[in-house]
Amino acid sequence: MTADMIITLVVLAAAAILFMSGKVRSDLVAICSLVLLVLLDILSPNEALSGFSNSIVIMMIGLFIVGGGIFQTGLAKMASGKMLKLAGDSEFRLLITVMLATSFIGAFVSNTGTVAVMLPIVVSLATSANISPGRLLMPLAFASSLGGTLTLIGTPPNLVISETLSKAGFEELSFFSFTPIGLVCLVIGTGLILLLSKLLPKEHGEGKGNRRGRSLNELARQYQLSQNLYRVQVSDDSLITTKTLLELDIPNQYQVHIIEIRRKTSHKNPFFKTINQEIAGPLTVINKQDILYVYGVFEAVQAFAEFYQLALLDHQVVEQSIIQNTERFASDQIGIAEVLLPPNSSLINQQVKQSGFREKYSVNILGIQRKGEYLLHQLKDEKIRFGDALLIQGTWKSIALLSKEESDIVVVGQPLETAAAIPLNHKAPIAAGIMLFMVVLMILEVFPAVISVMIAAILMVATGCLRGMEAAYKTINWESIVLIGGMIPMSIAIEKTGAAALLSEKLVSSLGNIGPFALLAGVYFTTSILTLFISNTACAVLFAPIALTAAVQLGVSPVPYLFAVAIAAGMCFAVPFSTPPNALVMSAGKYTFMDYVKVGLPLQLLLGVAMVALLPLFFPF
Known part of the structure; x- marks a missing residue:
């Protein structure tokens, strides 16, 4: 082993210990490790900073913004409401529903994109079901990886081994070649996650309250707003039009207050709302077909409506829920x-x-x-x-x-x-369209995935699904971004010093003499270990040719070995920085490094044992 290799492994071990201790912020540990590798001349400054220009990091930033738009428009709440109806309020059924839905999407969309779409929905779902988001978010991230085993395009390692087999003269893999073993992997993985999820944090995170203030719902309920709110519409021949409220002097005459006016605007563009809300002021002029929100006792409102020939839309605005009650008096404007x-x-x-x-x-x-x-x-x-x-x-x-x-x-x-x-509910259809547009672009591979995500992020801001760039920046979890950006160069150091190649070649060559099963186990678990520290794509690129050569030299089919490489590279659960999905849910789920170790490590090991045992049944030696 060279000196650079030893130093790299020591820095990596020290970082892992600090991650596990939880006493130092994970992003600070990543940056300190990065700086140390530069000072020790193992990485050049350009290599050290390459993580922050990596497409994965840029894509994560875009996905946070897309997720923020989905959440801010209320789309997440609508989707979570549908899932809640489907699954009921049972945490067990909710967990299964979330995992199966995520796995299905993950079969066709990158696991990072899948988690970005589902994360705001699942957070809203957890809040509605009154359970901690941490009970669902880690299973969400893991399910996206399980879904990647179902199709050829599920994860990049699948494409890597297909290309490796094709170049070596073997039959190219079809779109559904992974589906049989992928379904088994999904069933076993889902069952294990359901068992291990009992170790996840149960505390329900406290929301940020207003300073000494009560929520809008509490104010509306305590002041009994819904009991005194009525809607009237101005007809074309009404006597109230073209006059200001100051001239009409309605409060003095009828003890009724016009508090809000909703009227159609002239916007033709479908990206903008067509109903404008205005607070009623002394100089406000009433127009035809305006809907007036009036406040007062029913008899007074009825007399006011009859005199001015207004249509009383509802005898009393009986609210179906506290949320609807709040929306009558409060909106984004x-x-x-x-x-x-x-x-x-x-x-x-x-x-x-x-x-x-x-x-x-x-x-x-x-x-x-x-x-x-x-x-x-x-x-x-x-x-x-x-x-x-x-x-x-x-x-x-x-x-x-x-x-x-x-x-x-x-x-x-x-x-x-x-x-x-306050959610921009009228923008929910637009956010849904943008999300669907992003998914279609990613499935069809019209552009690189990072470009598809950035287009969606720009559209979320441009169409008003987020309240400007400041709101977009606030949706980004910078701790996760810095963590991933700082750890990507660590994988460069591991490859550059030869540590990865040395470990893989030594292990595979030593196990090849024992037999095909031992070699399969060696390939799988070596890949599984290395994917904790380097990207799953890099891991597959490194191991695919080694596994192919070892199988050919042993005189057995390389297919099960290459499938072992692809599945092991994608099944990385034991650390938060190993994959973007793990990092995406870390902050929202309030997880520590040890939460991933407690749940992810046994999952990764047990799933590995199952795959080594079952792969030869689907792809014989």
Whole structure:
């Protein structure tokens, strides 16, 4: 062994120990290992930085953005709702449903792309089912690898061994050559994951709450918003059109407040929404066919609608769920918030109609909480007292500006963060189309996979599925990106110093004398070990010719050995940085390095034993 080889293996071992200890962040360990290899002159600076320009790292960035778009548009919640109906609330059935769906997609799409599509759906599913995402996400990543064994295009190692066999004069593999052994691998792997998943973390991660604030759902429920909300539509001959709300003076005449207007816009482009939501202000002009959201007691709303010849769309907006209730008052444009008054506020002892909330801040007061009671009607003459909490509604921008007026008003919570968390439900069909478009491009291989992903990521931002580039950057888990980018050069060092080639050749040559089964086991488990540290494609490229030569020299068919290489290279579960899918789910599942070792290592070993035993039955020596 050369000095460079020994140093590389020592650095790798030290990194593995730090990963397992969990005392140092994994991305910091990866970067320190990288810098150390440069300082010791094992890697050149260009080689050390090559990981961050690697197509896998760029693709992971794009996939995080695509996943963010799927989540932000509510598409993930819709899809998870369908899966929840299918599987029920049983964690066992949910796990099977997630794994089978992921494996099916993984048979035709790269495992990285499969996990990117499924990850936001599964996180939403776990939240809806009130279980920890960590119970489902690692099985999701592993199932994507199992699915890769079902078809020729499932993973790159499958294509590598097909090309190796073809060049050596053997029959080329067909699209479904992998399917029989792949199905067996899928069944055994799924069964093992179901057993080992009991070792996964059970804690349900706590969401980030607003600063001292209550959620939108809690506010809507406590102020009984749904009990006083009605919708009316303006007819073509209505007396209310062409006049401003200030001129109409509806609150004084009917004790009814128009709080929101929804009207059709002139946008023809299908990528943009066609219904515009506007907060009602003094200078707002009512147009024909507008839908008005009005707030007041039913008798007053009915009298108002009859006088102005408005169509009462529903006698009362009876909400089917808390979420729908919130959507009536809050969207990505308009929101609700609670405000408090400091002791020195100039608004204390002023009547609501004189407070200037609507004129000065462009917000409506929907209710007042006073000593545990809620005042919801005829608020205009009510005096604001110290200790009152006011429920307001307006655009998120207006609420955010209001939060800066700390001398008179204190806004509870963080309006901009709350607004950013509201899904863009009207964009869900667009996000679904982009996701499908990306999958089709990847299946047909119209462009390299990384380009297909970047096109999808750009479309997510360009069509408004994400709120601009800042929102896109926030979807990226940079710890995972740095971890993978820092560990890819480690595989270069292992190959460059000859450590990989030495290990593989020594092991295979020594086992070849024992017999075909021993050689098969040697090929499989050597590949399985090396794929922990170098990419599955590189591992297959390295081992395929070695396995082919060893089998020919032994006088047996090379087919089972090459299948062993392909399957072992793809079945990498014991460490988080070995494959992009493992890294993609690490943060969302709140996994530690040892979680992968506890669940992934026995899975990798047991599946290996099963494959070594079964491969000769499908592909005889």
